[in-house]
Amino acid sequence: MVQVSMKLEMKDTPGQLVRALKPISDTGGNIIAVIHQRESLTRAEVIDVQVVIELPEKRLEELVARMNEQGVTVQRIGTERLIHKKSLILIGHIMHTDLTDTVDHIDTTGYAEVSELELIMPAIAEPSSARMMIKATNAEAMNKALEILRQVARKKDILVIESLEENG
Amino acid sequence: MKVALLGLGSVGQGIASMVLKKGLGITITGLADSKSGIIDAKGINIEEILVRKRGGNPAGDTSVSAMDVVQNADYDVLVEVTPTNISTGEPARTHITSALRKGRHVVTSNKGPIALHHRELLTLADTHHVSLRYEATVCGAIPIIHILEHGLLGNQVKALHGIMNGTCNFILTRMSEEGLSYEQALAEAREMGYAEADPSYDVKGIDPAIKLVILANAIWNLGVTLHEVEITGIDQITPEALRLAGEDDATIRLIAEAIPARQLLRVSPRILPRSHPLVVKGTLNAVTLETDMAGSLTFIGKGAGSIETASAIIGDILFIREQYDGCS
Structure with missing residues (x-):
């Protein structure tokens, strides 16, 4: 699955928005957000709509074709490949156990990466604390990435604190 | 209803003082502390005993032991509130099995025998057609066992998450709210009487893990033991x-969780949004149950304390009285 944001242009006629959005579910996608800005009317009888959707990467072309058939012009497409995010806290000797190596274990997977890292080192020889954001292509990839992190952390005697919500 | 009370520490004294104050139709006919015992079929003078105990004296006759009370007193329910021994469950286990074999009901706050010998003890109670109740072993005043056994009949409980150790929750609350170090918060917990001289039983997560075992066995009858729980403490x-968690409007709490479908039994520090129902403050306990019909339910209450634990014990005693008409 990829997350896609699209800017659409369509005729301002009754039912047109519903017709424009129908191909999304037809191609196995989920709508995350629809932003419909009526006041930004530029030309008479034409409206701009922004949608954020999630769909199988391979079906993106098909979706655009189907939308075109409905009389919708796709003006812009932006995709984000790594849509699953998870925030963790690490405690231990994070720097001195080769932080680059720890991060590389995730980044070299091809399906996940460390996207944010905030590190606090209170004093020399004291354990440091870090907040780490991991992004992954999907839930399964996230679980695999987390298992890699847990194993690396165990070897380096680093405590990994995971969130409760996403594990529930 | 005639009761024999074993153990006259904080919990035992709480029970005795509530029976004295509220009556409740409970008569204490046998009583033992660690050094002495009393047997009186007509009812022991509780007021006198409490005065003696608070003066630092043995409660009764030093020639009478707890086992003498179990074997010879005239009682319907044995209340076992002696200190927990988590490696053997003794002497509580012997007290409990002896009373059950005599056909007497048992109510206990003692985690040792319940965590170690849950199935064996319940089977023994069944064999002798009596009740063994242990509400007070987990989450203090929260009637979580009653809720599971009676309040949620027909529901399937899919998961359990909880804050089951007031000491750890107090330390994490103070660290989070005041920016204290772990050592400072622990020292404060000791000063307030929330932490033992050796706090490892709490802060290493062993106490909540024992409670998790008791609850998992009570709900799903899994027959699990402490060795099957993955434990990480808060030390x-x-x-x-905590400051980093705070940047995301979250905090860290020690969570005990059981999800049988994933064969998961774990006690570990976890990140929770501050608005999460399990984020309770100070020494409070909280339990969330995920059920198929009732959805998600969270219960919050005091996890320890003399009178709060007495509430759980007395609730069990009176429940037995309601269930068995023969008792008077």
Whole structure:
């Protein structure tokens, strides 16, 4: 699955928005957000709509074709490949156990990466604390990435604190 | 209803003082502390005993033992509130099995025998057609066992998450709210009487793990033991980690969780949004149950304390009286 944001242009006629959005579910996608800005009317009888959707990467072309058939012009497409995010806290000797190596274990997977890292080192020889954001292509990839992190952390005697919500 | 009370520490004294104050139709006919015992079929003078105990004296006759009370007193329910021994469950286990074999009901706050010998003890109670109740072993005043056994009949409980150790929750609350170090918060917990001289039983997560075992066995009859729980305590948590969690409007709490479908039994520090129902403050306990019909339910209450634990014990005693008409 990829997350896609699209800017659409369509005729301002009754039912047109519903017709424009129908191909999304037809191609196995989920709508995350629809932003419909009526006041930004530029030309008479034409409206701009922004949608954020999630769909199988391979079906993106098909979706655009189907939308075109409905009389919708796709003006812009932006995709984000790594849509699953998870925030963790690490405690231990994070720097001195080769932080680059720890991060590389995730980044070299091809399906996940460390996207944010905030590190606090209170004093020399004291354990440091870090907040780490991991992004992954999907839930399964996230679980695999987390298992890699847990194993690396165990070897380096680093405590990994995971969130409760996403594990529930 | 005639009761024999074993153990006259904080919990035992709480029970005795509530029976004295509220009556409740409970008569204490046998009583033992660690050094002495009393047997009186007509009812022991509780007021006198409490005065003696608070003066630092043995409650009764030093030639009478707890086992003498179990074997010879005239009682319907044995209340076993002696200190917990988590490696053997003794002497509580012997007290409990002896009373059950005599056909007497048992109510206990003692985690040792319940965590170690749950199935064996319940089977023994069944064989002798009596009740063994242990509400007071987990989450203090929260009637979680009653809720599971009676309040949620027909529901399937899919998961359980909880804060089951007031000491750890107090330490994490203070670290989070005041920016204290772990050592400072622990020292404060000791000063307030929330932490033992050796706090490892709490801060290493062993106490909540024992409670998790008791609850998992009570709900799903899994027959699990402490060795099957993956345990991480709170003694490595830094104030910086709590500060980092705070940046996301979250905090860290020690969570006990059981999800049988995933064969998961774990006690570990976890990140929770501050608005999460399990984020309770100070020494409070909280339990969330995920059920198929009732959805998600969260119960919050005091996890320890003399009178709060007495509430759980007395609730069990009176429940037995309601269930068995023969008792008077």
